Amino acid sequence: MPHRRRLTAPQTLALGFALIIFTGGCLLALPLSSQSGEPLPFLDALFTAASATCVTGLVVCDTGTRFTLFGQIVILLLIQIGGLGFMTFAIAFSMAAKRRIGLRERAFMMEAVSAGQLAGVVRLARRVLLGTLLIEGAGALLFSLRFVPAYGLARGLWYGLFHAVSAFCNAGFDLLGAEHEVYCSFVPHADDPVVLLTAAALILLGGIGFLVWDDWVEHRWKWKDYSLHSRVVLLSSALLTAGSTLLFLLLERDTVFAQMPLPTRLVHAFFQAVTPRTAGFNAIDLTALSEGGALLTMLLMLVGASTGSTGGGLKITTVVVLLAATAAHMRGREDVELGRRRIPHEVVYKAFCNTGWFLSFLLAVVFTLSALQPAIPLKDLFFECISAIATVGLSTGITRQLLPLSKALLILLMYSGRVGSMTVFMAVTKKKRGKLRYPEEQIIIG
Numbered sequence: 014m015p016h017r018r019r020l021t022a023p024q025t026l027a028l029g030f031a032l033i034i035f036t037g038g039c040l041l042a043l044p045l046s047s048q049s050g051e052p053l054p055f056l057d058a059l060f061t062a063a064s065a066t067c068v069t070g071l072v073v074c075d076t077g078t079r080f081t082l083f084g085q086i087v088i089l090l091l092i093q094i095g096g097l098g099f100m101t102f103a104i105a106f107s108m109a110a111k112r113r114i115g116l117r118e119r120a121f122m123m124e125a126v127s128a129g130q131l132a133g134v135v136r137l138a139r140r141v142l143l144g145t146l147l148i149e150g151a152g153a154l155l156f157s158l159r160f161v162p163a164y165g166l167a168r169g170l171w172y173g174l175f176h177a178v179s180a181f182c183n184a185g186f187d188l189l190g191a192e193h194e195v196y197c198s199f200v201p202h203a204d205d206p207v208v209l210l211t212a213a214a215l216i217l218l219g220g221i222g223f224l225v226w227d228d229w230v231e232h233r234w235k236w237k238d239y240s241l242h243s244r245v246v247l248l249s250s251a252l253l254t255a256g257s258t259l260l261f262l263l264l265e266r267d268t269v270f271a272q273m274p275l276p277t278r279l280v281h282a283f284f285q286a287v288t289p290r291t292a293g294f295n296a297i298d299l300t301a302l303s304e305g306g307a308l309l310t311m312l313l314m315l316v317g318a319s320t321g322s323t324g325g326g327l328k329i330t331t332v333v334v335l336l337a338a339t340a341a342h343m344r345g346r347e348d349v350e351l352g353r354r355r356i357p358h359e360v361v362y363k364a365f366c367n368t369g370w371f372l373s374f375l376l377a378v379v380f381t382l383s384a385l386q387p388a389i390p391l392k393d394l395f396f397e398c399i400s401a402i403a404t405v406g407l408s409t410g411i412t413r414q415l416l417p418l419s420k421a422l423l424i425l426l427m428y429s430g431r432v433g434s435m436t437v438f439m440a441v442t443k444k445k446r447g448k449l450r451y452p453e454e455q456i457i458i459g
Contacts, residue, residue, distance in 0.1 A: 033062075071400060072196070155173075182323045241354050257286035291404050381422060385418060
């Protein structure tokens, strides 16, 4: 009997996400999911399912007015599965069924959350599920305190739960178009600091990553006992958020923040610094941002959240390693160092490879879209494509103007951004281990 070839971890992750997206698209295309009773075109349903599973938030139709409660529940489940990773749920079901979790499942979980070792991944899964339940529950309660008085008990509680899950998973989906203007996001609550700060806190907690959670549970406030990864994530995230908040205050002082009192301006600047990494909610009109504010937003979208989190983007640890490698080269040092630790060369190499694939795919799709739809400004195409591949969901509104092929390309961007460009590449290519090594020769780099 021939040996049956098993899927590798990257192939399993890539295929698993693809199957979840397809299943979600089929469910959202049912008449049961549509408030009008007319089935949503399958490509639009698939786009919505991909956006939810990849925790992006880009939409081709307003979630609150287009989908029934059934459709909204499907979207919520896709967001939760996409945010935590389907392997986390698979291990959770195995634990609930008291089934032994083998090395293969542990390896897949390790790949899914970017853990450094097999030991402790089951314990990590338990902590992720419990932590998610507690954080989303607290967020739902705080949201409901504002939404119940505004929209009634049943709707207020549902809106609280939906937006808590969406914010924690960095998804950016909202239901408020059913009560206000379509595609409004948190604009109707722009003057409510409780809503904006609750959303920002959920985004940050989901974006720092599960490995950082695990470190905090183990060591609490003993900073020196944290892993280098956790220290880099927490410190760089704090600096990036604080610096971006100050920049938005400066750049938008005469534009979108001009008529706001100082306390409101501070809340909005902080929220605008947090949501592009990589949640996708907005409390202001993005088209009204200054050129500098729009550029800063795109840069924050590119950086994204932390590795092994609910967010996307290049990942902040990747950016830090790139900066550290550049600084080491400029100082003539062979080793890349962070926090009195030497970073392995394979980690530096992976950071450059991930960035190269990420930016190459992004530029390829931008140029293709510009050829398909030349009437759309290049700046808007860049904004939308960065939002898609970084799984952010912020939009200038052009998503609803796209041709079917353009929507398909954005689906590929969202999928690649959530699963990982390198993971997708590794899933569709065979590993070749060549024994032959060619002679070395120099290439002149300027």
